[in-house]
Amino acid sequence: MSEQPGRYQRSASGMVGALAVTLLVIGAFVAFRAFSRTDLNAGPERVDYLAQVRYAQESGADVVYPAGLPSGWYATQVSVTPGSPPGFELSMLTADGQYVGLVQSSEPLDQVLTTYVDPHPQAGRHVTVAGRVASHWQTWTDAGGDTALARERGHGSAQESLLVFGTVPQAALEKLAASLTTAKIPG
Numbered sequence: 001m002s003e004q005p006g007r008y009q010r011s012a013s014g015m016v017g018a019l020a021v022t023l024l025v026i027g028a029f030v031a032f033r034a035f036s037r038t039d040l041n042a043g044p045e046r047v048d049y050l051a052q053v054r055y056a057q058e059s060g061a062d063v064v065y066p067a068g069l070p071s072g073w074y075a076t077q078v079s080v081t082p083g084s085p086p087g088f089e090l091s092m093l094t095a096d097g098q099y100v101g102l103v104q105s106s107e108p109l110d111q112v113l114t115t116y117v118d119p120h121p122q123a124g125r126h127v128t129v130a131g132r133v134a135s136h137w138q139t140w141t142d143a144g145g146d147t148a149l150a151r152e153r154g155h156g157s158a159q160e161s162l163l164v165f166g167t168v169p170q171a172a173l174e175k176l177a178a179s180l181t182t183a184k185i186p187g
Contacts, residue, residue, distance in 0.1 A: 049075035049090055054185040061086040064104045064133050064153075064162060066179045070172070073100070085160040092166075100166035100176065109152050109161040117165055118142035127170075129178040134162060137177055139170065149177050 053065045063086060069075070072095025081087030088104040105112050113121045117140055124139035127149065137149040148165035164177045 044076040044093060046074045047076060047078055049078045050185055052078040052080060053088075054187060056080040056086065056088070057184055058187070061088075062182055063088045064102075064180050064182055065090065066102065066176055067181045067183065068179060070175065071095070085154065085158055094168060094172075098167045100168055100173070101163070102176070102180075103161070103163040103165075105161045105163075106159075107161060109150055109163075112161040112163050113140055113148065113150060116163055117146070117148045121148070127174060129174045131178040131180055133180040133182060134177070137164075137174075140165075147173055149173050 049065065053063050056063045059082070061080065061082065063080065065088065069092060073092050075090060075092050077089070077091040079087070079089040083106060085106050086104070087106060088102070090102040092100045092102075094100065101116065103112060103116055107115075121140040121142055124141060124147075127137050127139055128135055129137065134151050134153055137151050140148040140150055142148075146165065146167050147170045148163055149170075150161065150163045150165075153160050153162055162180075164173050164180075166173065
């Protein structure tokens with residue numbers, strides 16, 4: 001009897017066969033998980049923008065925000081930048097996936113327009129909305145036909161730019177602009 005451990009024969013075809021079996025098992029597992037998942041949600045995350053506005057207000061910021069969103073719309077991103085006036089950005093999607101944005105900025109209006117609308121936005125007519133924050137807005141369009149409502153608010157060092165823009169019809173932007181408020185949100 002020999003005291004040496006047993007040996008098995010190694011070959012390239014044996015290694016390729018073992019690798020193929022391993023990949024088939026992994027592929028079957030991945031396919032099973034893909035077909036049996038029910039919680040797969042690849043859409044944008046919904047955020048509670050009113051909670052973020054409340055936190056900003058508690059820190060002393062005078063944030064301009066929509067009192068509510070139209071049916072089916074939801075917020076996807078909120079950004080508050082401290083300052084006087086504060087910076088506020090709100091990104092929203094409509095029920096059919098169109099983008100709408102709101103910007104409150106201490107930057108001059110022409111700079112805000114070139115940042116968020118187009119490097120060379122085209123001025124349109126003035127519109128009046130029944131809003132608490134601002135009733136007179138200037139319309140602007142980009143090369144692709146998207147629309148923006150813009151205006152300046154305040155005086156001196158407290159002057160700020162407001163911009164409501166997106167891929168929705170102008171009437172929807174006007175409705176959103178009319179809903180803007182600075183009312184304190186109860187804690």
